[in-house]
Amino acid sequence: MRRRVIAGNWKMNLGTVHEALDLVRAIRPRVSEVASVDMVLCPPFTVLQPLAEVLTNSRIALGAQTMHWESNGAHTGEISPSMLQSLCEYVILGHSERRATQSSESSNAAIRAKAAAAFEHELTPIICVGENLAQNEAGETDAFVREQVCAALEGLTPDQIKRCILAYEPIWAIGTGKAATPADVNALIGVTIRGAVAAVGGEESAQAVRVMYGGSVKKENIAGFICMPEIDGALVGGASLKPDFAALIQAAAAA
Numbered sequence: 001m002r003r004r005v006i007a008g009n010w011k012m013n014l015g016t017v018h019e020a021l022d023l024v025r026a027i028r029p030r031v032s033e034v035a036s037v038d039m040v041l042c043p044p045f046t047v048l049q050p051l052a053e054v055l056t057n058s059r060i061a062l063g064a065q066t067m068h069w070e071s072n073g074a075h076t077g078e079i080s081p082s083m084l085q086s087l088c089e090y091v092i093l094g095h096s097e098r099r100a101t102q103s104s105e106s107s108n109a110a111i112r113a114k115a116a117a118a119f120e121h122e123l124t125p126i127i128c129v130g131e132n133l134a135q136n137e138a139g140e141t142d143a144f145v146r147e148q149v150c151a152a153l154e155g156l157t158p159d160q161i162k163r164c165i166l167a168y169e170p171i172w173a174i175g176t177g178k179a180a181t182p183a184d185v186n187a188l189i190g191v192t193i194r195g196a197v198a199a200v201g202g203e204e205s206a207q208a209v210r211v212m213y214g215g216s217v218k219k220e221n222i223a224g225f226i227c228m229p230e231i232d233g234a235l236v237g238g239a240s241l242k243p244d245f246a247a248l249i250q251a252a253a254a255a
Helices: 017-030 045-054 096-101 108-120 133-137 141-153 158-163 182-201 203-208 222-226 245-254
Strands: 004-009 037-042 060-064 090-093 124-129 165-168 210-213 233-236
Touching (some): 004 090, 004 245, 017 045, 017 060, 037 090, 045 060, 090 108, 108 141, 133 141, 141 182, 158 182, 158 203, 182 203, 182 222, 222 233, 222 245, 233 245
Parallel strands (some): 004 233, 060 090, 165 210, 210 233
């Protein structure tokens, strides 16, 4: 049985200590009894340290929104895995917004290097894959997503692949209010994504790896996704910026 995971990606929001602490203090008591779901918050780098302190001994883990693949060096403005290791347990890699605007550090090859670096520094990678509207309408979704998955996992051991978390986020559904149907997402994860994982790491890895859905997930629709057998959680954007994010976690636990 794959354990469910709900992750909130704050993006470039709530970057002050006051804002971040207020939200976490509102969410934490509402999910303190949730034991069946892994809970992850991915805030801006600026508040990782204070949140790491306040979330000590809680059920809520922290993740970073990206990182470089090198541990140190002349990479101005970058954050290394060694900097994150003492603050986080997770790191998002290859989010669609970064793939679109930061192509040099979010290419398939870069994501592969980052995934390997994450494991070297005891971080769990949340690897994002997904197609844009043009690719979807042209019937290219399966081939495109399969290529992203295979490229990201190449070179990892089967054990590392099992510990990865994949997030399918159709770009056309992010921040638009449009969500893919649970049945369509379930089919794509079960056939395309797990098929790609099996091609790289074997069938056992394919059945063990957790795959989330991300794309306009909110309290009103999360249960429909979580109830699907191939969907193991959700990567939540805008709906993770309010105290009611706790309701999504509670819904996932109850589904």
